[in-house]
Amino acid sequence: MNMVQALNNALDEKLGADPDVLIFGEDVGYFGGVFRVTDGLQAKHGLTRCFDTPIAEGGIIATAIGMGAYGLRPVVEIQFADYILPAFDQLVSEAARLRYRSNGEFWAPLTVRTPYGGGIFGGQTHSQSPEAIFTHVVGLKTVVPSNPYDAKGLLIAAIEDDDPVIMLEPKRIYNGPFDGHHDRPLKTWAGHPKAEVPTGLYRVPLGKAAVVREGRAVTVLAYGTMVHVALAGIDEAGVDAELLDLRSLVPLDIEAITASVRKTGRCVILHEASRFGGFGGELSALVQERCFDHLKAPIERVAGWDTPYPHAFEWDYFPGPARLVTALRRVMEY
Template structure:
């Protein structure tokens, strides 16, 4: 199997689906001739033609609205929003149209569209290029929200998203685009936190939406994470010496509740880690689910480790989102605090 970066794995997924399904097409700002600001769509226009991969005006609302119309009439558009921070102009289309189309038409129409977007910090992008808006999509009934953490998962999940008959928000952690790291800034490593290295099979394969992965088995505490925070959590577990079980959620809607509850009932403790702001973040939903379903198994309160409840600080990016030290401290509190 070839070793691919996440960018190359995503590009491969798009290439496979363009070749496999004539109803798949790709468009967005600079995705055609230029190949995307992060090069995820590089050479796809050259290979598949300008009617299958093409540029759009700078109008996020227009991009998603056009994709909804295409999907209602049988196509499977994959659109790119250049940064997740720019997705809000399209939010009304996603919430009011795409998410409800199947239900309001009593199944006569569906909206099989995929909205890809780079998200999260790690590149000093500041307030307008680094946000993590996954919680606002998780709240919307009818929309799936997917966040990969490895090249293998990125390709398989993107293929599954494109094949899904419902709208999917596909958030791609920018910090993971070009290769693995050990959770401390961008120090390189060859490990992908217990996942199948960087080996990505050729051709078509799908990773089921809503199926979590056990990135590391353990017995003392469960860590729930997704995207970049899977690798940060893996570094924290290694540093702390605690025998933690690390669950990579892979998608937050649908959510693999069975995997979560099985792990927490085994360990009796839980730490939730995400990059977005803590208040009303998706970690609050995870903590509530764990409390509801695992209350009599818990040996300590559920811990949350997240970003600050402030606008994204450009100069203090590495302090803003959780690092191994903050996650390690939460792991230790879990073991020290009685229920």
């Protein structure tokens, strides 16, 4: 399966296994979603389990919060992550705080799926990477898959979690990984255009990173699309790098990060979002606080430009393998 198919399969499995799960959002019903993630689910499970909503993100999230408090497990799609801002007050003031405010009497077991990041020439209102906004909100969980297997397992785990989970789906790798330079899929992914994804229910635990590649000279931290960019950059640089796919930003696998950096003594952080105020700044602080005595070089951050999303210069904006190579070689000079 590619990532779209894996996500669709996860939703299909949960709709079939749990009558409390339902899906709604803009164009997710009859049309099957802009990126086809919900394709066929309304026809199979019915109009009350997978249905369309008005173009009103605040109303979509607010409805899901109420459903979750009532005992359902809603999965909503916000068509693009850029569109989620009208619902941000509902996420911050209601969903994230409901368990605490009610002293555990109510909670908000909702999952918010949303495509994020660039790579489809969508311009400023279809291409942003706002993960740092969500990770700052205490009470929200945030996950970002980099491959079809993790996408299905993380989505199932998110739906079953009793707290609100934001699942950011990198649209650039919906249909396969990219080479980091051009808007085209790689010809192979572990030998195949698609990845092996088991049928049936399985979970990828929230808060657990994955070691994609082992190494001893430098640790590279990445997530989503940037995992594939990192692999390309590491190969080009020719360094013995260890690559961690964070998968879950909140909760964060701090133990895996510190264990790797203490082993390698160097750390390079890679993300697509703008550098200033990005999630990489938090990662850098956490590594410095916990691994200071083990560091052999300053921590490097490789990220997008500190500008509004530059539609005309999209592929220059993206941190590609070349920029990662520069950072890797710089830390290896120490």
